[in-house]
Amino acid sequence: MAATDADTNGLLRELAPQVVGVLTRQYGDFDTAEDAVQEALLAAATQWPDGGVPHNPRGWLIQVASRRLTEQVRSERARRRREELAARREPADRRSAPPADEETPPDRDDTLILLFMCAHPALTPASAVALTLRSVGGLTTAEIARAFMVPEATMAQRISRAKQRIKTSGIPFEMPDRTDWGPRLDAMLSVLYLIFNEGYTSSVGPELQRVELSREAIRLARAVHQHLPDDSEVAGLLALMLLNHARSPARTGPGGELIPLAEQDRSLWDGRAIDEGIALVTGALPRGPVGPYQVQAAVAAVHDEAKHVEETDWPQILALYGVLERLSANPVVSLNRAVAAAMVHGPAAGLDIVEALDADGRLAGHHRLYAVRAHLLEMLGDRPAAIENYRAAANRTTSLPERHHLTIRAARLASAAAGRDRRAKDSPAT
Numbered sequence: 280m281a282a283t284d285a286d287t288n289g290l291l292r293e294l295a296p297q298v299v300g301v302l303t304r305q306y307g308d309f310d311t312a313e314d315a316v317q318e319a320l321l322a323a324a325t326q327w328p329d330g331g332v333p334h335n336p337r338g339w340l341i342q343v344a345s346r347r348l349t350e351q352v353r354s355e356r357a358r359r360r361r362e363e364l365a366a367r368r369e370p371a372d373r374r375s376a377p378p379a380d381e382e383t384p385p386d387r388d389d390t391l392i393l394l395f396m397c398a399h400p401a402l403t404p405a406s407a408v409a410l411t412l413r414s415v416g417g418l419t420t421a422e423i424a425r426a427f428m429v430p431e432a433t434m435a436q437r438i439s440r441a442k443q444r445i446k447t448s449g450i451p452f453e454m455p456d457r458t459d460w461g462p463r464l465d466a467m468l469s470v471l472y473l474i475f476n477e478g479y480t481s482s483v484g485p486e487l488q489r490v491e492l493s494r495e496a497i498r499l500a501r502a503v504h505q506h507l508p509d510d511s512e513v514a515g516l517l518a519l520m521l522l523n524h525a526r527s528p529a530r531t532g533p534g535g536e537l538i539p540l541a542e543q544d545r546s547l548w549d550g551r552a553i554d555e556g557i558a559l560v561t562g563a564l565p566r567g568p569v570g571p572y573q574v575q576a577a578v579a580a581v582h583d584e585a586k587h588v589e590e591t592d593w594p595q596i597l598a599l600y601g602v603l604e605r606l607s608a609n610p611v612v613s614l615n616r617a618v619a620a621a622m623v624h625g626p627a628a629g630l631d632i633v634e635a636l637d638a639d640g641r642l643a644g645h646h647r648l649y650a651v652r653a654h655l656l657e658m659l660g661d662r663p664a665a666i667e668n669y670r671a672a673a674n675r676t677t678s679l680p681e682r683h684h685l686t687i688r689a690a691r692l693a694s695a696a697a698g699r700d701r702r703a704k705d706s707p708a709t
Contacts, residue, residue, distance in 0.1 A: 300389020
């Protein structure tokens with residue numbers, strides 16, 4: 280059957296980790312298996328939209344990737360040893376390659392194992408993110424490089440180093456032992472959250488958000504949730520992504536400019552994603568243990584449930600940030616609590632928290648510290664100090680939409696102050 284490019288890309292991303300898993304188990308070499316699968320994915324992306332999706336697309340990819348891998352193996356000095364190893368692992372009745380479209384026996388889905396491997400704590404966060412997007416997400420090196428705005432050669436080196444690190448560490452291609460489950464799962468969820476955040480608010484470049492990255496993180500989080508439906512933090516992370524991503528259509532204006540939460544047209548929010556996210560976090564919290572992703576999802580749910588900004592339950596948000604602060608000593612959480620405290624107890628209360636954060640140095644020079652301080656000073660009526668901090672925040676962010684937004688806030692305050700001074704000067708003395 281004919282397939283659109285979008286249909287093909289979606290199917291390939293779903294099948295990519297399964298095929299990598301099959302070849303890694305069969306040949307015992309993740310590095311070469313992953314390279315071979317990438318070539319098969321490229322071949323499919325070229326052929327399927329015009330020629331149609333094969334009857335057995337997974338089998339097609341396995342066969343094409345196997346041929347590519349065999350060609351790679353034969354060109355290496357260890358060809359004979361590896362072929363003998365592969366032959367011993369293959370049942371005797373399967374040693375002649377069947378047609379690519381022939382139905383293959385049902386096989387296990389290795390997506391979860393592959394996610395554990397790509398998000399191993401031995402890798403740096405940047406390497407784990409890149410390898411996860413390529414090996415599990417099915418993105419090409421060029422696509423990942425474009426998403427993170429680095430040269431393709433740089434991203435290729437990053438991925439190559441990550442695969443080499445896995446190879447030399449001897450990480451087995453298998454589900455980790457339950458004794459090692461916690462740290463490995465935490466690392467995996469952290470990598471998925473990093474991918475989502477980079478898509479939700481791009482750290483560099485002219486665009487506020489890269490929706491394709493956020494969607495990919497949500498897709499992978501769904502895959503983990505399907506494998507681990509009873510894990511409350513997995514459900515919490517998926518809920519958090521959905522509840523935040525639901526606001527994406529309202530976060531930017533016609534020219535790509537940033538629209539803050541308080542000013543967004545909430546009718547543009549994705550109601551189905553909000554309902555799904557609320558159901559997930561509502562079901563996860565009673566199961567426990569309560570973790571940071573669940574609490575962050577609960578905060579997002581309170582925001583999303585408010586039909587108008589004035590209906591936001593700030594006391595509940597403040598209480599949730601207090602819980603989150605006890606769960607994770609993250610200064611960004613404290614900064615968010617400062618905003619909630621200002622909304623409940625007044626801007627002076629929020630500023631006290633901001634100044635304490637500034638004093639301890641954990642957010643030294645971070646643009647968000649200056650941006651929050653500017654917002655609270657504006658609430659307090661101290662326009663000159665607010666203008667100064669908006670400008671300081673604008674000078675420190677690497678996101679062009681954020682810089683533009685902060686610069687405009689400073690300019691508007693300065694213009695309003697100048698207008699007030701002119702009116703005061705022109706008014707008759709009493």
